[in-house]
Amino acid sequence: MDQPLTAIRDHLVRALDWEDAHATFDRAVDGLAENLRGATPAGFEHSPWQLLEHLRLAQEDILDFCVNERYEHTKAWPEDYWPRNPAPPDADAWATSVESFARDREAMKRLAREADLTATVPTGKKGQTHLRAILLVIDHTAYHVGQLVAVRRAVGAW
16 A cells, blocks of 8 residues: 555544544543433533434444445434433443444544545445545534533533
8 A cells, every 4th residue: 555545544543533633532421420411501402412322323324324335324314313312311321322433433444444535435426435424424523522522511521
């Protein structure tokens, strides 16, 4: 593999985790007290739980889009990408969601390392490349992690 392409792949992998200019996903979800996970402070539309689940659901869908040759987009926007309830359904849901997000993030890193970045994803339209999908996950995660940090600050947990 040529050196510039390796450098690009390495950068994408780092960007899926990065903290150069922002908090990481891992830091944003770590240590939040169970009683604050469903909190929706004044001026905020979503609770930490809703943000976490939205991040997980969106990343999971983008990953499936990238790797599943039989992918069909069946989810409705926005209802299938945001949990209705502000609080997790049970005590284990938070950890399960965090673990699922981390597992899919690792799969996105593998995609960044191994896929033809300029190839159209199997069921994608023109321009819907693996590179576009990876950049979408990076951008989307950074945006909503920022919101998660803001909500945590508003409830005094940052």
